[in-house]
C-alpha cells in the first residue's frame with residue numbers, strides 16, 4: 190500500500206504537466222493537473238515518465254491556482270481535473286487545490302487508480318465533485334499482471350465511493366489478449382453494476398501513443414506487438430456492461 194508523499198508541505202506538490210483545455214477527463218472543458226508519481230506499473234501506461242515520485246516539477250498550489258484563474262472563463266461548463274500519475278500519492282496537495290477550486294465555484298474531478306490509503310484519500314473527497322476511477326481488471330491475477338500491485342485497495346476504494354454515494358465514472362482500458370477475457374470483463378461489469386453510484390462507464394481502447402516514451406526511458410515495452418481492439422471487440426465489451434444497466438460510452 191502506498192504511503193502518501195509527505196516530504197513536501199501541503200501547499201506544494203510535484204507535477205508532471207498541465208493541460209489548459211482538456212476535453213476527455215471529465216465533463217466540459219477542463220484545466221488538468223497531471224501529478225508526478227504513481228505506485229502502479231501498468232503495462233500499457235502512456236505516461237511512464239509520470240511514475241517516478243522524485244521526478245517532475247515542484248509547484249505550489251498558489252502557482253496552480255493563478256493559472257486556473259487565468260482560464261476560469263473557459264471552465265464555467267467544465268472544471269478542474271487532477272490526474273496523474275496517481276494524484277492520491279499527494280493527498281494534501283490535491284485536497285488544497287480542490288478546496289480552492291470550490292471557493293472559485295469550479296467543478297472538481299479526481300482521476301485515480303484507487304490504489305491508495307483510504308484514510309488519506311477521504312479529505313480529498315470532501316471537495317471532489319466527480320471521481321474518474323480506473324479499474325484495470327477484475328481478476329486479481331490479471332490485475333496484478335497488468336499493474337504489478339494488488340487489486341484489493343482499488344476495490345475497497347470503489348466500495349467506499351459507493352458508501353458515500355460519490356458520483357463516479359469508471360474507466361476500463363480494453364487490451365486485446367490481456368484485459369479482454371470474457372470472465373474478467375463480466376466480473377468487472379457485475380461489480381460496477383452493484384455499486385449504485387456509477388454514472389457512466391468509459392471503455393478506453395488500448396493505443397500505443399505513449400510507446401515512444403518507454404523507448405526514451407530505456408524501458409522494455411511489453412505490448413509492442415499488441416494491436417488496438419477491433420470495433421467488434423469494443424462493442425462486445427460495451428454490451429457486457431450495458432447488461433448491468435450501466436451507461437457506457
Ligand code: SF4
Pocket residue numbers: 227228229230231233234235236237239240273274275302
Ligand atoms: S495508473 Fe496510470 S500513470 Fe500509473 S502506471 Fe498505470 S497508467 Fe501509468
